[in-house]
Amino acid sequence: MDPYFELRLSELKSIPVVTWLQFSIDNAREPGILVQSGQIWALLPPELTEKTRCFAIELGNECMRLKDYDNDDGKRVWLSDDELTRFIEQAETPHQRLAFLLAGRVGLRRSEIIEVCPQDLVDGPTGDHIRVWESYAKRDKYREPPVPQEVVTIAETLAYQQDDDEPLLDVAGSTVYRWVRRAADELEEETGDRGWQYLDVHDLRRTWGTYLLEQGVIPSVVMSFGGWEDWDTFRKHYLGEFSPEAIRRERGKVDFLEGGDESAEVVHPGTMPPASHHTAD
Numbered sequence: 001m002d003p004y005f006e007l008r009l010s011e012l013k014s015i016p017v018v019t020w021l022q023f024s025i026d027n028a029r030e031p032g033i034l035v036q037s038g039q040i041w042a043l044l045p046p047e048l049t050e051k052t053r054c055f056a057i058e059l060g061n062e063c064m065r066l067k068d069y070d071n072d073d074g075k076r077v078w079l080s081d082d083e084l085t086r087f088i089e090q091a092e093t094p095h096q097r098l099a100f101l102l103a104g105r106v107g108l109r110r111s112e113i114i115e116v117c118p119q120d121l122v123d124g125p126t127g128d129h130i131r132v133w134e135s136y137a138k139r140d141k142y143r144e145p146p147v148p149q150e151v152v153t154i155a156e157t158l159a160y161q162q163d164d165d166e167p168l169l170d171v172a173g174s175t176v177y178r179w180v181r182r183a184a185d186e187l188e189e190e191t192g193d194r195g196w197q198y199l200d201v202h203d204l205r206r207t208w209g210t211y212l213l214e215q216g217v218i219p220s221v222v223m224s225f226g227g228w229e230d231w232d233t234f235r236k237h238y239l240g241e242f243s244p245e246a247i248r249r250e251r252g253k254v255d256f257l258e259g260g261d262e263s264a265e266v267v268h269p270g271t272m273p274p275a276s277h278h279t280a281d
Helices: 046-052 081-088 094-104 149-161 173-191 194-198 201-214 219-226 231-237 244-251
Strands: 032-037 040-044 065-068 075-078 121-124 127-130
Touching (some): 075 201, 094 149, 094 201, 173 194, 201 219
Antiparallel strands (some): 065 075
């Protein structure tokens, strides 16, 4: 995406900026107004400049984070926690809700969502986890990301009338994709935010991984939970794509920056894992 793009007044609610803001004539730059918002700048055309001489245009609270793919059409999407919650609430059945939670709150891939069985839910000294097998046929290697209580509750309910080794969601991966797209289309119509048109199942996993990093979970643990082995790919697609809230919080840890938050907790990321030749997704 070009960092300079023109806006029309009717599009102000749907531009993919990383945060919402207020701006006024104090931001004036020729030929219009140049608004700084995180890493993205917006160049307002001259006709909008006159409007801002009389009042500040106030945008809402936050907008969806989007980024172009390097070689493919479409965009990568990072949902805020509020957007993810709103998305999950679009589920029409317990099966759909479980699928949305497994992607957005547990970080499962589409192919993994439809293979989860009741016996894969485990309760150990570190809480509830789900056993995600690298190969469900061989069942020799697995990872165990943590799961929220709601996932356990729904899974136990759905498993009541089936065997422990039967998938909780007896559907194809394409069905999960259609569920996600239906919910996203409804939210686009409801909110007017065109960013929803780009949402895919994998974006829910992307959102989950980034959210863990923003909450201070060290990268090596996030990679272990998510099954990522290639550090370079993980860093490229996940590190650095943080929300405005996370950026402000981290900025507050630097004592010589204005507006620093002295109460901000410093998170030490520890040792980064070495690069490997495996492909991460």
